[in-house]
Amino acid sequence: MSMATTQVVRSEWTKIRSVASTVWTLSLVVVVTVALGMLISALSKNEFDSMSAQDRAQFDPTFISFAGMSLGQLAMIVFGVLVVSNEYSTGMIRTSLAAVPKRGSFLFSKISVATALALLVGLVTSFAAFFLGQAMLGEHRAEIGDPGVLRAVIGGGLYMALIAMFSMGVAAMLRSPMLSLGILMPFFFLISNILGNVDATKKVGRFLPDQAGSKIMQVVTPIDDDTPYGPWGGLGIMGLWVLAALVGGYVLLKKRDA
Numbered sequence: 705m706s707m708a709t710t711q712v713v714r715s716e717w718t719k720i721r722s723v724a725s726t727v728w729t730l731s732l733v734v735v736v737t738v739a740l741g742m743l744i745s746a747l748s749k750n751e752f753d754s755m756s757a758q759d760r761a762q763f764d765p766t767f768i769s770f771a772g773m774s775l776g777q778l779a780m781i782v783f784g785v786l787v788v789s790n791e792y793s794t795g796m797i798r799t800s801l802a803a804v805p806k807r808g809s810f811l812f813s814k815i816s817v818a819t820a821l822a823l824l825v826g827l828v829t830s831f832a833a834f835f836l837g838q839a840m841l842g843e844h845r846a847e848i849g850d851p852g853v854l855r856a857v858i859g860g861g862l863y864m865a866l867i868a869m870f871s872m873g874v875a876a877m878l879r880s881p882m883l884s885l886g887i888l889m890p891f892f893f894l895i896s897n898i899l900g901n902v903d904a905t906k907k908v909g910r911f912l913p914d915q916a917g918s919k920i921m922q923v924v925t926p927i928d929d930d931t932p933y934g935p936w937g938g939l940g941i942m943g944l945w946v947l948a949a950l951v952g953g954y955v956l957l958k959k960r961d962a
Contacts, residue, residue, distance in 0.1 A: 712813040719791075720818060726786050730821070732779040733864070734829045740772030741833040745840035752844050764924035765846040766856045769837020773860065773921070774893075776829060777867045777914070780822060781888050784871025787818040788953075789881040811957055815872050815950065819865055826864030830857050852923040855935065859920030862939060867892075870913055870946045876953025917942030 720726055748768050755763070834857045838845040846853050875884040892914055899909035909915055910931055919931065919938030933941065 709809055709813065712809055713817055716813045716817040720787060720821065723786070723790060725790075726783055729779050729783040729786065730825045733776045733783070733825055734832065736779060737770075737772035737776030737829045738833045738836055740775055741769045741837045742772075742840050744771035745769050745837040749841050749844055758927060762924055762926045763844065764922060765838060765841050765844055766834065766853050766923045767921055768841070769834050770830070770856075770860055770921045771837075772833060773863070773918070777864065777892065778889070780826070780864050780867045781871045781892065782885065783822065784818070784868040785875040785881050785884045785888065787814065787868075788872045788875035789879060789884055808954060808958070811876060811954055815869065818872060819869050822868035823861060823865035826868075827858070827861030829864060830860030833860070846923065850923070852935075856921045856923050859935065859939060863917045863920055863942070866917060866939075866942050866946050867914070870942075870949050873946065873949025873951075873953040877949070877956050911941060913942045913945035916945075 745765075745768050748763075748765075752760070752763070834848070834853075838847075848854055848857065871884070871888055874888055875881070878884045878887070896909065896912045896914050899905040899912065900915050901909075916933070916938040919933070920935045922935065931938075
């Protein structure tokens with residue numbers, strides 16, 4: 705890493721740390737994901753005895769403790785968007801690009817610092833959600849040493865970081881925080897859910913970033929599951945979406961004026 709790049713990375717770290725909204729957003733990721741996971745785990749424990757034999761056979765205690773991820777990823781999306789588009793909405797982007805004329809290294813530094821932070825928060829969240837969720841499940845719990853469990857828990861952290869990166873790429877393309885959130889929120893919360901639950905579009909839905917990526921957090925495969933990829937394959941598909949968003953953000957940043 706050259707001296708100049710190190711300085712750019714350090715300045716990006718200062719920027720992220722000094723914006724109160726990003727700190728609040730990341731705290732919210734942890735609290736919401738863990739709390740909701742604990743609640744759903746506690747409810748699942750109470751319902752276990754009245755479940756059908758089929759439901760018991762595909763009962764996935766690890767995946768249940770990640771039930772809060774859908775809300776946690778909401779905060780991760782906000783974090784990813786804020787990190788990138790904050791500078792556009794405040795007009796700081798001109799100063800930043802004057803200080804770092806190489807747009808590639810500017811964007812790379814910003815995204816790598818924010819991703820490292822998102823990954824750290826994602827892993828803390830994932831491990832906390834798992835252990836506290838399993839504590840709620842009592843005798844139906846999974847152990848971290850069980851086959852596939854550690855992969856799923858680490859995968860939960862990676863999933864969170866990839867959601868943040870995807871949001872950063874989209875925000876770099878669109879520049880406006882309101883527009884970015886206005887597209888990302890419905891995409892993850894409405895469109896993806898609808899496509900994933902309607903028979904006609906199920907096969908398309910499973911290739912969307914969140915549906916493919918969340919496969920990494922599954923330990924027990926549902927009985928009638930015919931998904932054409934496994935846990936790492938799903939994360940790989942999500943990775944390709946992230947790459948496309950980042951490349952799009954980079955290309956547009958290079959082409960246009962600040």
